[in-house]
Amino acid sequence: MLIKTPKLSDLKESDVTPESVYMNRRDLLKGMGFLGAGALLAGASNKANALDWFSKDEPTKFKTTPLNYTPDANTDNLILTPESKVTTHNNFYEFGAQKHQPAELSQNFKVNPWQLTISGECDNPITLDYDDLTTMFALEERIYRLRCVEAWSMVVPWIGFSLADLLKRVAPNSSAKYVFFETLHDPQQMPGQENRRLGGGIAYPYVEGLRIDEAMNPLALMSVGLYGKTLPPQNGAPIRLVVPWKYGFKSIKSIVSIKLVREQPQTTWHKLAPSEYGFYANVNPKHDHPRWSQASERRITSGGLFARNRIETLAFNGYGEQVAHLYKAMDLRKYY
């Protein structure tokens, strides 16, 4: 596999997402008083402010480690998004609301020691340490499409294990109807959690949820790596969720807690704007975002700025065969 060294900021957000869309999403936060006008100018001053956080301690390049895993057969013949783009065009608001900021501001993030607790409505709650994350289950590569609600997409070779295998270990009881996920809350390390302007004013920690049958679907992946190595911080080290049939915001990063719960949990983007971001968030080309179309997407490829890479969005992001049955009895326009 070709391993490239990521070049920070080699892709501008405007290269891959129509300006109207990402400005729209930021307008929401700005309208709510969270993003100052400065944040809308993708300029050097904003970047410099953010980097002040590390003025005492210059960021060094985070070290990733090669993993042992079973390769994906890639029967869909998906063309991978280059690693340099997967790791520099990110949404991780804890490290800044602009696409280039997570890669720049997360390189000193400490992932070891780490604790991930799985608890709640189950018979055998457990806490995993950093080493458990890569040794507890046999790791497999899963090449998945990732479709962001902002209408850009990538194809990423994730490495991990099924969320279902993890949940089975704790033996959920009959009251476990939903699964609630929480990202680390550590403003010392995640500057956007304290600096509202940098972090988009989200109420941290970032939280997400799935219905138990969604969580048990074999496609739902706990990812510990990509492109053959452990995850870099900007992609959610040391462990994140990947739910390929849902918009990317469901795929919560840097998880410290997974709780089996009775009621549908509150989730970060739904709390911010319930009419725009649903709990289910299944990729649906027939249900537009109130402020932009979801019928097509811009695939981030190895091509340059003028690459013709607009493609039709697929229902359930192309995974309908595996997941459509979960929603058979539901009106997907109501449960968006």
Ligand code: MTE
């Ligand atoms: N998880 C946390 N904790 N914070 C975030 O801001 N952004 C989400 C999701 N997980 C986010 C997060 C969004 S909007 C997307 S599209 C994906 O992460 C992006 O994943 P990537 O940066 O690895 O492509």
